[in-house]
Amino acid sequence: MAAAPQTLYEKIFKSHIVHDDGKGNILLAIDRHLVHEVTSPQAFEGLRKAGRKVRRVDQTLATVDHNIPTISRKTYKDTKTFVEESNSRTQCLTLEDNVKEFGLTFFGLTDNRQGIVHVIGPEQGFTLPGATIVCGDSHTSTHGAFGALAFGIGTSEVEHVLATQTLPQKKAKNMRIQVDGQLGPGVTSKDIVLHVIGIIGTAGGTGCVIEFCGSAIRQLSMEARMSICNMSIEGGARAGLIAPDEITFEYIKGRPLAPKAGKEWEDAVAYWKTLPSDEGAKYDVEVKIAAEDIPPTLTWGTSPQDTVAITGVVPDPSDVQDEKRAATIKRSLEYMGLTPGTPMEQVKLDKVFIGSCTNSRIEDLREAAKILYGRKIASHIYGMLVPGSGLVKKQAEAEGLDKIFTAAGFDWREAGCSMCLGMNPDQLAPGERCASTSNRNFEGRQGAGGRTHLMSPAMAAACAITGYLTDVRKFASGRVGSEADKPAFEVQVTDSKAYLGETPLHVPADTPEGAQTGQTDEDKIRDVPASTTSSAAASGGTPSGSSRKFTVLKGIAAPIDRENVDTDVLIPARFLKTVTRAGLGKSLFYRDRYDDSTGKENPDFVLNQDPWRQARIIVSRDNWGCGSSREHAAWALDDFGVSCVIAKSFADIHHNNLLKNFLLPITMSDAEQLEACMDAAKRGEEIEVDLPKKTVKLASGQSFAFEMDEWSQHCLVNALDDIELTLAKEEHIAAYEEKRRQTTPWLEGPKARKLEAKPVSKMEAKAASGKLDW
Numbered sequence: 001m002a003a004a005p006q007t008l009y010e011k012i013f014k015s016h017i018v019h020d021d022g023k024g025n026i027l028l029a030i031d032r033h034l035v036h037e038v039t040s041p042q043a044f045e046g047l048r049k050a051g052r053k054v055r056r057v058d059q060t061l062a063t064v065d066h067n068i069p070t071i072s073r074k075t076y077k078d079t080k081t082f083v084e085e086s087n088s089r090t091q092c093l094t095l096e097d098n099v100k101e102f103g104l105t106f107f108g109l110t111d112n113r114q115g116i117v118h119v120i121g122p123e124q125g126f127t128l129p130g131a132t133i134v135c136g137d138s139h140t141s142t143h144g145a146f147g148a149l150a151f152g153i154g155t156s157e158v159e160h161v162l163a164t165q166t167l168p169q170k171k172a173k174n175m176r177i178q179v180d181g182q183l184g185p186g187v188t189s190k191d192i193v194l195h196v197i198g199i200i201g202t203a204g205g206t207g208c209v210i211e212f213c214g215s216a217i218r219q220l221s222m223e224a225r226m227s228i229c230n231m232s233i234e235g236g237a238r239a240g241l242i243a244p245d246e247i248t249f250e251y252i253k254g255r256p257l258a259p260k261a262g263k264e265w266e267d268a269v270a271y272w273k274t275l276p277s278d279e280g281a282k283y284d285v286e287v288k289i290a291a292e293d294i295p296p297t298l299t300w301g302t303s304p305q306d307t308v309a310i311t312g313v314v315p316d317p318s319d320v321q322d323e324k325r326a327a328t329i330k331r332s333l334e335y336m337g338l339t340p341g342t343p344m345e346q347v348k349l350d351k352v353f354i355g356s357c358t359n360s361r362i363e364d365l366r367e368a369a370k371i372l373y374g375r376k377i378a379s380h381i382y383g384m385l386v387p388g389s390g391l392v393k394k395q396a397e398a399e400g401l402d403k404i405f406t407a408a409g410f411d412w413r414e415a416g417c418s419m420c421l422g423m424n425p426d427q428l429a430p431g432e433r434c435a436s437t438s439n440r441n442f443e444g445r446q447g448a449g450g451r452t453h454l455m456s457p458a459m460a461a462a463c464a465i466t467g468y469l470t471d472v473r474k475f476a477s478g479r480v481g482s483e484a485d486k487p488a489f490e491v492q493v494t495d496s497k498a499y500l501g502e503t504p505l506h507v508p509a510d511t512p513e514g515a516q517t518g519q520t521d522e523d524k525i526r527d528v529p530a531s532t533t534s535s536a537a538a539s540g541g542t543p544s545g546s547s548r549k550f551t552v553l554k555g556i557a558a559p560i561d562r563e564n565v566d567t568d569v570l571i572p573a574r575f576l577k578t579v580t581r582a583g584l585g586k587s588l589f590y591r592d593r594y595d596d597s598t599g600k601e602n603p604d605f606v607l608n609q610d611p612w613r614q615a616r617i618i619v620s621r622d623n624w625g626c627g628s629s630r631e632h633a634a635w636a637l638d639d640f641g642v643s644c645v646i647a648k649s650f651a652d653i654h655h656n657n658l659l660k661n662f663l664l665p666i667t668m669s670d671a672e673q674l675e676a677c678m679d680a681a682k683r684g685e686e687i688e689v690d691l692p693k694k695t696v697k698l699a700s701g702q703s704f705a706f707e708m709d710e711w712s713q714h715c716l717v718n719a720l721d722d723i724e725l726t727l728a729k730e731e732h733i734a735a736y737e738e739k740r741r742q743t744t745p746w747l748e749g750p751k752a753r754k755l756e757a758k759p760v761s762k763m764e765a766k767a768a769s770g771k772l773d774w
């Protein structure tokens with residue numbers, strides 16, 4: 001019998017199964033792990049405490065991106081003096097120490113290859129089709145543009161991958177979004193993805209991996225495809241995927257970590273060509289969109305699904321039937337300082353930010369440069385242009401783009417996450433309004449009280465010129481008002497590979513013994529502790545052990561009567577600058593609980609009122625915990641005293657993070673039951689949750705059954721440490737690794753493949769010679 005047709009996702013998933021217990025609990029092999037300073041300190045600390053090593057140093061790549069200032073590095077001496085803010089500095093220094101201790105490849109601040117994790121992976125050829133790629137970062141979905149299964153994880157999972165190079169997973173559903181036809185003028189891949197999220201909503205992809213296909217997608221460059229997959233997380237999906245094709249292969253060829261020219265390359269391409277979904281493969285959800293229907297699109301509100309055509313107006317909540325939705329719109333408009341009915345093009349801006357892992361690659365910069373060429377930005381606008389990596393910067397400068405930006409009045413910065421999230425010095429002031437090429441417009445995302453409109457780089461450039469939200473089509477032809485005679489600008493396009501240096505990644509000289517690749521010899525395999533018993537110490541700081549056993553919980557439930565409570569709201573980015581898990585309870589719902597300028601409590605917020613100050617349970621609505629992968633949100637709930645969240649639905653990564661911390665997420669999809677819980681919470685009553693019986697009991701005597709898979713229930717009830725459980729499967733992991741060495745050898749890291757290492761920049765040469773402190 002012929003094998004059933006498979007989707008691209010199914011093929012990658014299946015080929016990475018290390019162990020399957022037959023009940024849907026899969027141990028999945030991870031080929032690539034990207035690490036950054038914010039979500040890794042606690043993971044390394046866990047390894048250290050448990051005396052564990054990084055299993056596959058060669059498949060791990062670290063950099064600093066979120067916390068670092070993007071000012072000139074000309075005077076950089078060391079991280080200690082360069083990063084002024086003390087908590088950010090500690091995180092950056094902690095990563096520098098950790099990469100040294102564990103022997104990881106690291107692109108630090110003196111390295112041209114440093115940049116946003118999701119820019120540098122593809123740039124180096126670290127990201128490859130058919131691979132599984134993870135990072136403690138929700139936008140890992142970006143790498144799906146290569147036909148890789150790439151998804152964000154929390155810090156506990158980062159620790160798990162570092163220790164085992166695997167992750168326990170359940171299979172996701174298949175969703176297909178097909179975009180056919182020709183894009184109109186001024187419409188880019190960013191407009192496609194904003195339009196898609198506007199249609200499916202931020203919970204539309206929950207539980208799914210989205211495959212983007214159709215003629216409009218096939219025509220896109222790799223950069224454009226990355227912008228789409230990047231934002232699939234904003235559509236709630238676990239990952240986004242685009243089938244690899246000639247455009248993909250051409251992009252990868254010759255990059256430092258790409259398969260070597262010759263047989264390895266040919267074998268890899270032959271394998272990659274088997275990956276696209278088979279004819280007749282089944283999808284659980286399908287969406288079809290005509291490219292012609294996509295206008296230049298931007299957001300008006302505080303959720304990425306709040307999209308509107310640039311020719312549209314600010315929506316009016318009174319036009320909306322659904323009361324809850326109307327209330328959400330009203331709240332967003334208040335936050336955004338917008339009046340219903342106002343034409344979008346009449347909204348005045350203060351700042352323009354072009355950058356972030358969505359749109360900071362060379363093509364994005366070229367698109368912005370085409371609009372900005374020979375023009376000046378409005379006098380009231382501050383414009384910030386932040387390349388995604390040192391190599392993107394170098395290429396942009398070689399192409400003369402930096403001159404166009406600075407002549408127009410933009411600030412040309414160094415690589416980093418910058419104003420995408422309020423974590424480093426680049427932030428909006430309260431009330432400031434920004435046209436931004438980033439991916440999240442949550443409340444306070446770019447700085448407390450800041451207002452964000454998401455859009456494409458070309459539209460952001462047009463906005464900078466007029467100082468208002470602006471239809472890019474007015475500029476796309478190079479003609480606008482009295483500027484009709486402006487010469488059109490032709491970018492002198494260069495090949496990005498010319499900037500990579502001739503050599504592959506350097507690997508640290510003194511890799512700790514035994515932490516390196518190729519653990520084929522039996523002694524090493526036996527060295528790994530294979531006990532299945534759980535102990536708090538063994539988890540190295542992961543909150544496990546008998547004290548965390550979750551059985552019956554009775555306590556006050558607090559109503560958070562909103563949908564889409566994102567993790568930026570649960571804990572703003574500035575509180576993520578910590579290297580421990582402790583003490584985050586005071587930052588939970590910070591902006592709701594306190595007046596940011598005075599630090600005074602807001603008496604109107606439910607968690608500041610009695611009896612809800614003592615809440616042990618939270619009741620909320622759809623899509624709880626969407627957005628960022630920050631496990632800090634789970635730690636903050638835990639530290640505040642909340643052990644259970646009852647919601648209509650959960651975002652995938654946060655759901656996992658709750659479980660890893662022995663907090664119970666209860667999905668209550670039945671509208672009446674959820675309403676009864678919400679009402680009980682509003683009355684300040686206690687709710688009883690019985691996990692072994694899987695029931696929720698209200699003071700009224702009503703009792704509801706909830707669903708939870710057996711394995712998660714078992715782990716919570718017994719407070720199991722899953723790293724230890726996985727290490728017990730060492731034989732399976734080793735066998736998988738051996739198979740991979742035979743079948744897809746290009747997935748081994750540079751050292752294992754004996755790729756030689758040389759520095760690519762002067763600064764790096766200095767670093768390699770030991771003159772810098774890393």
Ligand SMILES: CC(C)[C@H](C(=O)O)[C@@H](O)C(=O)O
Binds near residue numbers: 421
């Ligand atoms: C810091 C990190 C956990 C976070 C994420 O997961 O996305 C960040 O990159 C963000 O964009 O909010």
Ligand code: SF4
Binds near residue numbers: 420
């Ligand atoms: S979304 Fe922003 S903060 Fe998160 S990785 Fe991308 S650039 Fe960095």
